[in-house]
Amino acid sequence: MPSLDDLRKRITSVKSTQKITKAMKMVAAAKLRKAQENAEKGRPYSEKMNNIILNLSAGVSDTQSAPKLLVGTGKEDVHLCVVLTSDRGLCGGFNSNIIKKAKNYFEKIQKEGKSLKIITVGSKGHDQLKRQYGKSIIENISFKESKNINYFDAAKVGNLIIEKFQNEEFDFCTIFFNKFKNVISQIPQAQQIIPLENENKDKDEKLESNYEFEPDEDEILSNLLPKNISTQIFKAMLENSASEQGSRMTAMDNATRNAGDLVDKLTIQYNRSRQAAITKELIEIISGAESL
Amino acid sequence: MDQFNLEIISPEKSFLTKSDTEEVVIPAIEGYMGILKDHIPLISFLKPGIIDVRSKDETLNYYVDDGIVEFKDNTLSILTSNIFDLKEMDKNKVDKIVKDAEEGLKKENIKDHERYILDQKIEVLNSIKSN
Numbered sequence: 001m002p003s004l005d006d007l008r009k010r011i012t013s014v015k016s017t018q019k020i021t022k023a024m025k026m027v028a029a030a031k032l033r034k035a036q037e038n039a040e041k042g043r044p045y046s047e048k049m050n051n052i053i054l055n056l057s058a059g060v061s062d063t064q065s066a067p068k069l070l071v072g073t074g075k076e077d078v079h080l081c082v083v084l085t086s087d088r089g090l091c092g093g094f095n096s097n098i099i100k101k102a103k104n105y106f107e108k109i110q111k112e113g114k115s116l117k118i119i120t121v122g123s124k125g126h127d128q129l130k131r132q133y134g135k136s137i138i139e140n141i142s143f144k145e146s147k148n149i150n151y152f153d154a155a156k157v158g159n160l161i162i163e164k165f166q167n168e169e170f171d172f173c174t175i176f177f178n179k180f181k182n183v184i185s186q187i188p189q190a191q192q193i194i195p196l197e198n199e200n201k202d203k204d205e206k207l208e209s210n211y212e213f214e215p216d217e218d219e220i221l222s223n224l225l226p227k228n229i230s231t232q233i234f235k236a237m238l239e240n241s242a243s244e245q246g247s248r249m250t251a252m253d254n255a256t257r258n259a260g261d262l263v264d265k266l267t268i269q270y271n272r273s274r275q276a277a278i279t280k281e282l283i284e285i286i287s288g289a290e291s292l
Numbered sequence: 293m294d295q296f297n298l299e300i301i302s303p304e305k306s307f308l309t310k311s312d313t314e315e316v317v318i319p320a321i322e323g324y325m326g327i328l329k330d331h332i333p334l335i336s337f338l339k340p341g342i343i344d345v346r347s348k349d350e351t352l353n354y355y356v357d358d359g360i361v362e363f364k365d366n367t368l369s370i371l372t373s374n375i376f377d378l379k380e381m382d383k384n385k386v387d388k389i390v391k392d393a394e395e396g397l398k399k400e401n402i403k404d405h406e407r408y409i410l411d412q413k414i415e416v417l418n419s420i421k422s423n
Contacts (some may be wrong), residue, residue, distance in 0.1 A: 038304070044301050052371075056335065211334060229415075
């Protein structure tokens with residue numbers, strides 16, 4: 001049985017923890033609104049980009065001369081995985097969900113006997129992957145210093161990937177991130193960006209291909225595809241940041257509620273032991289008086 | 293004059309949308325290009341230069357570094373990661389970009405294509421300054 005003093009101390013400590021989680025929740029809620037707004041504002045760009053590429057690639061018939069970024073190198077030996085995570089913790093299952101998804105994929109690749117290269121973006125992902133896959137991690141990028149997610153950071157990652165692709169360091173590239181669905185649910189996603197996977201393949205839309213191109217089609221494609229990679233990464237980063245805040249908000253909300261429950265429980269225990277002590281003292285006095 | 297739609301989109305946000313544009317002049321990679329209503333579908337790139345948007349009651353000017361242009365169904369979409377309103381470009385800002393570009397030119401392993409783009413950039417920016 002803990003003493004009254006111990007209980008009192010515990011209650012205060014739980015209460016101050018609760019204050020912290022509550023503050024974090026409110027901060028996350030404020031940031032979430034902004035991140036969500038940014039994610040929505042960023043959508044038209046990547047959608048438009050996708051559309052243009054779709055229109056362009058519809059016109060490409062000769063896969064031999066087509067840019068490798070679009071059709072792949074023809075080999076399937078080396079897979080590059082870009083794992084996008086957050087730089088801060090305390091956001092529930094946000095990071096571990098991405099890692100879990102990524103690890104499944106890694107295992108699949110290794111079972112098939114293909115080699116694996118990993119780029120981690122965000123320090124949390126690196127922390128969680130380095131023990132098991134430390135040898136495969138070729139790059140660890142973190143944007144702790146940048147306050148907001150901006151396109152230049154994404155372009156940095158994009159250029160790095162393209163550079164490695166041109167040096168023929170890998171054949172496939174997949175990015176892992178959390179897609180923001182709503183505040184309580186974020187879905188970990190794997191998206192293949194090299195060679196480009198056509199998302200709307202099933203839709204048999206008739207695409208107009210009577211565009212006028214300036215310069216010619218091939219040149220536009222080979223210019224556009226690297227840009228598209230940066231754009232896709234930027235989109236993933238935006239989705240990720242909205243998901244991170246959403247996930248943190250829910251996690252902190254739960255933590256605050258749990259702390260409240262704990263305080264209630266401890267207070268009852270505290271009151272009981274206080275009452276027990278009083279009763280005990282009374283009994284001692286009464287029995288002492290009786291014995292006289 | 294007939295009007296068509298214009299949207300300028302940057303990765304962060306929708307930069308500008310207008311539905312009463314009458315003429316847009318863009319710095320396409322192979323030279324400046326004027327676009328009017330009912331232009332045939334077009335995809336092209338931008339080089340550093342000035343976008344000139346004309347509508348009935350105003351003229352807007354923007355400086356762009358690069359970008360992609362698509363014209364389709366009387367909607368002109370410009371995707372660019374670097375765009376500034378000319379009114380907000382002060383001398384210091386211009387000077388800084390010029391300096392960066394000049395530094396880029398000094399690099400040894402620069403490709404002809406990059407050199408061309410940077411030269412263009414400096415030329416355009418200097419013309420902005422002199423105005």
